[in-house]
Amino acid sequence: MEGNDRKFRVFAKLEILIILLKKERMDLEKIETVEPFIINKNLGKHLDPEKTLTQTNAEGLPAVKLSQEEKYLFDIRGWILFEGVLAAGQVEEMRDFCYRLKYDTESIPEHHRSSIGGPLEQLIDHPLLLGFMNEFVAHPPLASQDCYGFRMDHSGLLFRKTGEGGFSPHNGNGILRFPGDSCVYRCIPGKVNAGMVRVAWELNPVEEGKGGTLFVTGSHKGVFTAPESLQSPDSPIWETYGCSEGSVLFFTEALTHSPTTWKSEKYDRVPVFNCYNTVNSKWHNWNPHPDHVAEMPTKRQTLFRPVHVAGNVIGGAYRD
Numbered sequence: 001m002e003g004n005d006r007k008f009r010v011f012a013k014l015e016i017l018i019i020l021l022k023k024e025r026m027d028l029e030k031i032e033t034v035e036p037f038i039i040n041k042n043l044g045k046h047l048d049p050e051k052t053l054t055q056t057n058a059e060g061l062p063a064v065k066l067s068q069e070e071k072y073l074f075d076i077r078g079w080i081l082f083e084g085v086l087a088a089g090q091v092e093e094m095r096d097f098c099y100r101l102k103y104d105t106e107s108i109p110e111h112h113r114s115s116i117g118g119p120l121e122q123l124i125d126h127p128l129l130l131g132f133m134n135e136f137v138a139h140p141p142l143a144s145q146d147c148y149g150f151r152m153d154h155s156g157l158l159f160r161k162t163g164e165g166g167f168s169p170h171n172g173n174g175i176l177r178f179p180g181d182s183c184v185y186r187c188i189p190g191k192v193n194a195g196m197v198r199v200a201w202e203l204n205p206v207e208e209g210k211g212g213t214l215f216v217t218g219s220h221k222g223v224f225t226a227p228e229s230l231q232s233p234d235s236p237i238w239e240t241y242g243c244s245e246g247s248v249l250f251f252t253e254a255l256t257h258s259p260t261t262w263k264s265e266k267y268d269r270v271p272v273f274n275c276y277n278t279v280n281s282k283w284h285n286w287n288p289h290p291d292h293v294a295e296m297p298t299k300r301q302t303l304f305r306p307v308h309v310a311g312n313v314i315g316g317a318y319r320d
C-alpha cells in the first residue's frame with residue numbers, strides 16, 4: 001500500500017513537472033512569436049510596423065533586417081559592431097574623400113564639403129543602417145515606402161592623428177530619462193526605441209585599446225549614478241573594440257560612453273560619425289547644405305524633412 005502511494009506521488013510530481021515544462025515552452029513561444037503591441041494615434045489601435053516601415057533605400061537596395069541575436073545583443077549592451085560591411089573599393093574611395101576634406105577642401109565642390117558629401121552620401125541610408133533604424137529608431141506612422149520613419153540629426157568627420165582626442169565620459173541611465181534630451185531608451189516587451197543613435201563608419205582599422213570609442217556596456221538601463229572610478233579611461237568598467245576598415249558601430253546616446261586619446265602609431269583614425277533621431281526630435285544645431293539635399297533622390301531627402309509629426313509623412317497616412 002505504502003509502495004503504491006509513493007508511486008502515485010512520483011507520477012503526480014512528474015505530471016506537474018511536465019505541465020510546468022509545457023507551460024514554460026508555451027510562454028517562450030509567445031515571447032518569440034507575438035508581435036509587440038505598438039499603439040497608434042487612434043485610441044490605442046494596434047499598429048503593424050511591417051506595413052509602413054521603409055523596405056528599400058533611395059538606391060532601391062533592400063533594408064537588411066537584423067537577426068534576433070543582433071537585436072538582443074544591441075538591446076542588452078547598448079552598442080553593436082558590424083565588421084567588414086563596406087567593400088575594399090568603397091572604403092578606399094570614401095577614405096580618400098575624407099583626406100581631401102581634411103587637407104584639400106578646395107578640391108571639393110562647396111556643397112559637398114561635409115562628411116555626407118561625395119561618396120560618403122551613400123552611407124547615410126545604407127541598407128544595414130536602414131534595417132537598424134527601422135528596428136530601433138523609426139516611428140512607424142511616420143514611415144512609408146517613400147519616406148523614412150526617422151531623421152538624420154548630425155554628421156561629422158572625427159579625424160585623429162596619434163595623441164589627438166581626449167576623454168569625455170557622458171550619458172547613461174537612458175531608461176530613466178524623460179523625452180526632451182534625446183538620450184532616452186524606452187522599451188515594451190519585444191520593441192525598443194533607442195532614442196538618438198550614433199553610427200560610426202570606421203574607414204581605417206581600429207586596434208583594440210588604441211583609441212576606439214569607450215562604452216559602459218548596459219549602462220543605458222542603469223539606475224545608479226556612475227562611480228568615481230569611471231573618471232579614468234583605464235577603469236576596467238570601460239569596454240571598447242577593435243575592427244577592420246569598413247566596419248560600422250551603432251550605439252545609443254543613452255549609453256555611458258566616451259571618446260579617448262588616439263594612440264595608434266600605425267593608422268590615423270578616419271571615422272564618419274553620423275547621428276539619427278526620431279522625426280519629432282532634434283538635438284544638434286546642424287543642417288546639411290541645402291544645395292546638396294536638393295541633388296539627392298527624393299526618398300533620401302526625407303532624412304532632412306522638418307522636425308514635426310502632424311502630416312509629416314510622404315506616401316502614408318500618419319493617423320491610420
Ligand SMILES: [Fe+2]
Pocket residue numbers: 170253257
Ligand atoms: Fe556622445
